[in-house]
Amino acid sequence: MGIDTAADERLAQRLAELRIERGWTLEELARQADVSRSTLSRVERAEVSPTAALLGRLCGVYGRTMSRLLAEVEAGPVPLVRAEEQQVWRDGTTGFVRRSVSPPHGSLHAEIIEGRLPAGADIAYDRPCLPGREHHLWLFEGALELTLDGEAHRLAPGDCLRYTSTTCRFRSLGPGEARYALVVVEP
Template sequence: MTDELSSKEDDINRRIGQRVRLEREARGWSLTELAQQSGVSRAMIHKVERGESSPTAALLARLSGAFGMSMSQLIAQSEIQPGTLLRHAQQPVWQDPESGYIRRHVSPGTLPLDVVNVELPAGVTVPMAAISYFSRRQLIWVLEGALTFQEGDKVFEMAAGDCLELGDPADCAFSNRSGQPCRYAVMVLKAG
């Protein structure tokens, strides 16, 4: 990871922690209540909120799902940019410390649609709990490489250009079983 990305990463992790605290407090929840809603330990939530831990994708998915939002919404709200043009250099970028996958929120404005570009390294699997998908419709569009997507007991082998609409909420996993990086877009219709 470059120094610039590392610095941006530290900054966004701090802002994500602040956003998690703000979302929890806006609902009047204690740390214990958020832990019960998300399945994430109270101690880990406390560390994330204080910026003492770099949250993994699976952890952020559980927290955002408990708030009734997508992970991309939680990350984007950590770095809100006004306007209708979101330049590449201004797009919120987050890297999962566990898998190394890079998530870039690319959609600007207030449309009820989030668009995220994900770079999934070779040989990596990222699980997402069903809680991440409640009240949301999503598409996955493979831009480069190959992606194996598991939704519950269904497995989809996807190549560049393939697009999949997710079904009812289920535990999912994004896997890159190839020796090359995979890049895909996730489009999330915000609940409204």
């Protein structure tokens, strides 16, 4: 489960709404996202919290960034979000923690995300959420291997890698967690 059960329920409801808005059955969504129908059904009923990889697939199908999707389940936009009020989401499978640093708003052109990936954790996104997005990943702590379209990039603290949305794999090389900021910019 995620950190906030109420947020998990709002996320599940929003995912179901997005599917219904498009007039898709669970079977159609399962085919497009390449995820089992039963998994999608359990996610939409908030029986399980989706993993980061699953949310990435769904965001790709729905044409949204993960931050935008998560912002859609929060209250209206505000100009300032204090650290203790920033939305935090945890992937219970990998231990990945994602903090939405930027104040949430549906029309963001840029957003800042803090990522924390435990040593040894490995997350693969097999398709881009939205093609053409520009990313700047700035590593603060730890060692991270980011593989983009099969090309591995090893990052050390202070390194910054710029890339456009692509298939990617994040792997924390240890010994401690990898902590980074990810700036995502609309095309």
